Amino acid sequence: MSVSVYYYKPLPNDDTEIEKALQKKAKEHWKKGFWKAYDRLCNEGKIWNHRRVHRVYKGTLIAFEKKSKEKSARVKVPLEVPDELNHTWSMDFVTDVLENKRRFRSFNVIDEFKWEALSPLQTFL
Numbered sequence: 001m002s003v004s005v006y007y008y009k010p011l012p013n014d015d016t017e018i019e020k021a022l023q024k025k026a027k028e029h030w031k032k033g034f035w036k037a038y039d040r041l042c043n044e045g046k047i048w049n050h051r052r053v054h055r056v057y058k059g060t061l062i063a064f065e066k067k068s069k070e071k072s073a074r075v076k077v078p079l080e081v082p083d084e085l086n087h088t089w090s091m092d093f094v095t096d097v098l099e100n101k102r103r104f105r106s107f108n109v110i111d112e113f114k115w116e117a118l119s120p121l122q123t124f125l
Contacts, residue, residue, distance in 0.1 A: 018048060018056045026062045082113040 025037040034057055038050055082088040091109045098104065109118045 015052070015056045018053055019060055021046065022053070022057055022060065022062050085113050086111065088112040 021041055022037060025032075025040055029036065029040070034054060037057075038053055041048065041053070080088065088111075089109060090112055091107070093105055093107055095103060095105045110116065
């Protein structure tokens, strides 16, 4: 082991200045997130590493409002119930596996009024 490693004493990790700066930004711009606060600190001339600032930000749980994704308002329309034959058809691919581990797919077309299927076309894969 080298002598410099043996006598090395780590510097105390004093993050109070970063905490105060982040709390000030949280009071002024509470609707902005972490990155806006960090950009504002950089514009003021603070040259702190973003990882260090983020570690302090997470450790102090400063209240910045999180951005939320807007959900599109979807109008729920009830399903149409068919009242006569050949009014509505549904089609779908169905996949299954046999005991011998062979897969097969079938293409199904179904009349929704009587729930009768056309002759299924099966394709072995």
